[in-house]
Amino acid sequence: xxxxxxxxPRGCHLTVTRxxxxxxxxxxxxxxxxxxxRSEMINPERTLTTTVAIISxxxxxxxxxxxxxxxxGRVLDVVKSLKGVTVTAPVHMGDVIVKDALGLGxxxxxxxxxx
Amino acid sequence: xxxxxxxxxxxxxxxxxxxxxxxENGVKDILIIERAKEYGGILEQCIHNGFGLHTFHxxxxxxxxxxxxxxxxxxxxxxxxxxxxxxMNIGDDNVxxxxxxxxxxxIKAKAVILSTGSRERSAGAIGLRGDRPQxxxxxxxxxxxxxxxxxxxxxxxxxxxxxxxxLIMARRMTLEGAEVVGVAELMPYSNGLARNIKQCLEDFDIxxxxxxxxxxxxxxxxxxxxxxxxxDENRKEIPGSEQIIPVDCLLLSVGLIPExxxxxxLGIEMDGRTKGSVVDSNYMTTREGIFACGNALHVxxxxxxxxxxxxxxxxxxxxxxxxxxxxQEKNKSVLHxxxxxxxxxxxxxxxxxxxxxxxxxIYKNAKIHVWGEGFDKHLPQLSLVPSEMVKIRLRKxxxxxxxxxxxxxxxx
Numbered sequence: 001x002x003x004x005x006x007x008x009p010r011g012c013h014l015t016v017t018r019x020x021x022x023x024x025x026x027x028x029x030x031x032x033x034x035x036x037x038r039s040e041m042i043n044p045e046r047t048l049t050t051t052v053a054i055i056s057x058x059x060x061x062x063x064x065x066x067x068x069x070x071x072x073g074r075v076l077d078v079v080k081s082l083k084g085v086t087v088t089a090p091v092h093m094g095d096v097i098v099k100d101a102l103g104l105g106x107x108x109x110x111x112x113x114x115x
Numbered sequence: 116x117x118x119x120x121x122x123x124x125x126x127x128x129x130x131x132x133x134x135x136x137x138x139e140n141g142v143k144d145i146l147i148i149e150r151a152k153e154y155g156g157i158l159e160q161c162i163h164n165g166f167g168l169h170t171f172h173x174x175x176x177x178x179x180x181x182x183x184x185x186x187x188x189x190x191x192x193x194x195x196x197x198x199x200x201x202x203m204n205i206g207d208d209n210v211x212x213x214x215x216x217x218x219x220x221x222i223k224a225k226a227v228i229l230s231t232g233s234r235e236r237s238a239g240a241i242g243l244r245g246d247r248p249q250x251x252x253x254x255x256x257x258x259x260x261x262x263x264x265x266x267x268x269x270x271x272x273x274x275x276x277x278x279x280x281x282l283i284m285a286r287r288m289t290l291e292g293a294e295v296v297g298v299a300e301l302m303p304y305s306n307g308l309a310r311n312i313k314q315c316l317e318d319f320d321i322x323x324x325x326x327x328x329x330x331x332x333x334x335x336x337x338x339x340x341x342x343x344x345x346x347d348e349n350r351k352e353i354p355g356s357e358q359i360i361p362v363d364c365l366l367l368s369v370g371l372i373p374e375x376x377x378x379x380x381l382g383i384e385m386d387g388r389t390k391g392s393v394v395d396s397n398y399m400t401t402r403e404g405i406f407a408c409g410n411a412l413h414v415x416x417x418x419x420x421x422x423x424x425x426x427x428x429x430x431x432x433x434x435x436x437x438x439x440x441x442x443q444e445k446n447k448s449v450l451h452x453x454x455x456x457x458x459x460x461x462x463x464x465x466x467x468x469x470x471x472x473x474x475x476x477i478y479k480n481a482k483i484h485v486w487g488e489g490f491d492k493h494l495p496q497l498s499l500v501p502s503e504m505v506k507i508r509l510r511k512x513x514x515x516x517x518x519x520x521x522x523x524x525x526x527x
Binding site for chain 1: 312
């Protein structure tokens, strides 16, 4: 399988092959590429970024990010699950907004502070 | 009249880095003039991640990158931010006319750094044919509406131009429930990063139409459809290839232009290719004491590079404040086949210099040939594409005997 690595802006062209449990990655420039190639072959995952509503003086939306990558097929479900979430300022970067979203093992984290 | 040592116009990634560079090089009286209510500039609406691998060795969202960078300078007493404060004019002797919360003020600075970022090219700038119905937005405007205000600007969306902001917005609007029906790119290759083609389009089965453009838009009050048309190798529309696609929203992701309105009337030499000012290797424009960096100078691919450039610009402005203007003669880069622009345009000898440039086409296993008096180098490059800025560092020893100019070309 030919893949473009998405782990950094360099976008290496990877060739990933699988023999049983053995996954082989070539074309990478760093260890992150091997990690990505393996995961993309076995269980593709994505880090999700989106926003939730916030009540504060100057802001209406709080940008959030998953604490770790989640299965690619569940990304839209997680976005939908956040539609009703509203937080109130102050919020600090790194605060957990939703713990263990949809039981996927990743938290939804504030990706900035809003006073 | 208020006096400061260094005034920095714009508190985004370039401005913050410039303040840090100047401070670390001995300037203790730095004012950052920011027209928004907070620092960070465009990063605040770029909520996706992928920022900061070079600077912080981790992948951050845009707002997180800004907050982390701000953390490096916020407790330094010699660096002050003034928000909701806009520079209206730069006068003689670096006297700035500033409109702020108090009203109107003159501020005199020993040096000024322009870190004003860039603007998006608009429907008018690309001569888009048709009326001007509701539903046509630049990708960055749609991004601001969605990520800052929570408004989705369309339900069935087409994107013209494969710039990164357009790709990112194709994904973002899909996640929020819109249907993105396609992205058209005039060139036979994408202008965005390969990773964004993968994770923003392919992940959601959004088709990318290379060598296509939007011929016209239809609809009076609200956008109703667009005409998509194929183009040949000379970017001429191919008759008969037209198809009508019903959409209620067209996003334009057709490039960024450095914002330089402030210096338009100052007689500063501008570069027709970058649309930014011409600078020397100290990032000084052709007007003494005025410096430029970041997207105001030339449009970058990565915020990390903006921070690096801003930092170097800040250090160089500090040198100028302490030691005055460089006394040696300028040397210049002359561009030949395959090179579309070069920053800095002029340079001084005696230091290693990092040159940043773009190429005009796609090259595999080509060489960058750079030569001048006393040196001649052929630097192999695996892959060169116009959407990726190239950085090449020449050592001071290489440049030692240069006499006025050096030459650059892509060698296939």
